[in-house]
Each structure stands twice: as C-alpha cells, then as structure tokens.
Amino acid sequence: GAVVSQHPSWVICKSGTSVKIECRSLDFQATTMFWYRQFPKQSLMLMATSNEGSKATYEQGVEKDKFLINHASLTLSTLTVTSAHPEDSSFYICSAKGQGDSYEQYFGPGTRLTVT
Amino acid sequence: AQSVTQLDSHVSVSEGTPVLLRCNYSSSYSPSLFWYVQHPNKGLQLLLKYTSAATLVKGINGFEAEFKKSETSFHLTKPSAHMSDAAEYFCVVSWGNTPLVFGKGTRLSVIA
Secondary structure (H helix, E strand, O other): OOOEEEEOOEEEEOOOOOEEEEEEEOOOOEEEEEEEEEOOOOOEEEEEEEEOOOOOEEOOOOOOOOEEEEEEEOOEEEEEEOOOOHHHOEEEEEEEEEOOOOOOOEEOOOEEEEEO | OOOEEEOOOEEEEEOOOOEEEOEEEOOOOOOEEEEEEEOOOOOEEEEEEEOOOOOEEEOHHHOEEEEEHHHOEEEEEEOOOOHHHOEEEEEEEEOOOOOOEEOOOEEEEEEO
C-alpha cells in the first residue's frame, strides 16, 4: 500500500514552453501533497505544500507564478512549470500524506525535466 | 531552526564489511526519524523509521538504526555491505506537522 506515482518520469521541453507533472496517490487519499526539487548530487528542497481544495503554500524563494500547483482531488496534484528555462531543469519529486498521518510521507519516483 | 546533520558526505566500504552512516538532529525533544535510500534517477525508498517505539529499529535489506536521545543521533548501520547498497542515503526528521527536514545526504560506495 501507500503508492505514489508520477507522470511523466522524464520530459524534455523547449525554452519558453510549459510542462505539467502529475502526482497521484494510487491506493490512499492524500490530504496533503508536497513538491520537492533536487539538483544533481544535492538533497531535496521543499518547493510547496498543497492541501486538497485550497491554495498551495510556497516556500520562500519559490516563484508561485512560475510553479503552479493544483491539488484538485484527494488523489491528484499537478505541478506546472510555466515558461520553462534551462535553469528549471531538475529532478522533481512529489510526496503525499494521508489522513491521520502526522509524520510519514510517501514519495513518488520523480520526474526528470530537461529544458533545452 | 531545526536541522539534520549527516556527518559524512561520502562513505566508502569494501563489500562484506560493516556500514555506518551517521546522522544527528538538532532538537532535544523526540522527533520522528527516517532513513531513505535513493538510487540514481530514482525516487526515495524508505529503509526504516523511528516513531517513539523501540529505540533499535530494523529496516529492509538488513539495515537498522538506533535512536539515542542523549546524543540526538540516529545512525544507520548494516553488518555486511553488498554491491547493491551503493546509493545515496538521506536522514530525514519530522517534528509533528512541520515539513520534513532532510539531511544533505551520504553517498555510499561499495568496493568489490
């Protein structure tokens, strides 16, 4: 149980275009989902926290107009990178927390974004 | 601010020898503690977790960790390293409903 999927697993897009990444909880309802970014050989950096049906809370320094997060249902959150630039190239990982889970998050397999 | 320190950025061991990956956290009251492993271009896989039960926690693939409150440590160990253990390991801490705090990671290399 507690499986989180991400789609796509990798994507290449041209500079200036937008790309959407999906994060789904497959066998539980995720009241809260998190989006992380990971640069090569570095740890995960929390970008934002989203609760189903409400606006995401962004960490300091993360542009909310560039990284649009939507948590429309209890099993789906999306991250849209708008007007992507090469510096947005990174590994994006989502995680999800279920109802009653005060501490544990379940991580997706990640999405590799390359902007050319 | 709460913090997690992984004392070694890189650990190299020979196959069949013990593994020790060190982790210390900043707070004096008991958090929830996790160790995750990440293979290249993959997501995070939970190895084990401590959530205020037994202080010696056994995880998958022969890993275990001991919570030592007096030392604010949660070191990860394995008696005998295998080539497949080569990966990046993250110590992660949670204090209640606050966001997870990640260590910077320790890269484990296993030499044949």
